[in-house]
Amino acid sequence: VSLVNGDWCAENDWVTWRETDPIRPGHQYHRVGWVLEILQMKGSDAYNLGQADFVLVRRSIIGESHARYHMPMVKLLDEYTLLEDILCMVNVQHNCMDNKCLLAVNKSVYQEREQTTQFVDRVAHKNGMEYILNLVKMRDSRLLAPFRHAVPVANHDEVIHHMVLREIEVVKEWAKSGDAKGKAKVKQGLDINHLSAGSAQVPNHS
Numbered sequence: 001v002s003l004v005n006g007d008w009c010a011e012n013d014w015v016t017w018r019e020t021d022p023i024r025p026g027h028q029y030h031r032v033g034w035v036l037e038i039l040q041m042k043g044s045d046a047y048n049l050g051q052a053d054f055v056l057v058r059r060s061i062i063g064e065s066h067a068r069y070h071m072p073m074v075k076l077l078d079e080y081t082l083l084e085d086i087l088c089m090v091n092v093q094h095n096c097m098d099n100k101c102l103l104a105v106n107k108s109v110y111q112e113r114e115q116t117t118q119f120v121d122r123v124a125h126k127n128g129m130e131y132i133l134n135l136v137k138m139r140d141s142r143l144l145a146p147f148r149h150a151v152p153v154a155n156h157d158e159v160i161h162h163m164v165l166r167e168i169e170v171v172k173e174w175a176k177s178g179d180a181k182g183k184a185k186v187k188q189g190l191d192i193n194h195l196s197a198g199s200a201q202v203p204n205h206s
Helices: 141-147 156-177 180-188
Strands: 014-020 028-039 054-065 072-083 088-094 107-111 114-120 130-134
Touching: 014 054, 014 072, 014 141, 028 072, 028 088, 028 141
Parallel strands: none
Antiparallel strands: 014 028, 014 088, 028 054, 054 072, 072 130, 088 130, 107 114
16 A cells, blocks of 8 residues: 555555544654554445555554664554554564574575575564664654654763763772872872862862
């Protein structure tokens, strides 16, 4: 089926759409789901035009950002819905790292609907409920914006404060070591009684 943005959607694809909040009428939010079946009603206008009437989708829930992938985690739910309006397709990949998925027996390659002697590796996925939403997609990036987690901005004063404390710890470690380099560093001292932001004070080790 052709989507409003020109994508061609088929069974087993992942899509996003807007859904009205049942608790707050008029408020919509974005959902992600897995396409199970494309439905036509015989005799309908869509049927006569060769188009779909509805798309049966399995809902999912978007979780926190994955610590390594830095993209939202996706988990399938036992909830289903019929859609008429789909925004676009999305790229969802199985979370193979956490589930330790392995390469399985090679899969035969088909050409012109006939099995060939060629084989390709396939992955035996464990726990088919956990996925990662790939947001590295330039096209339709505006539609994917609601799924992006805000990147925390580091506080300038806190960064300087931690850097100074770390420098003091290094000087102390050098002093304890008793080597010439350490003694020279301690004699230099650290003129850091006042941080540039003036938010904290540290003792002078001269």
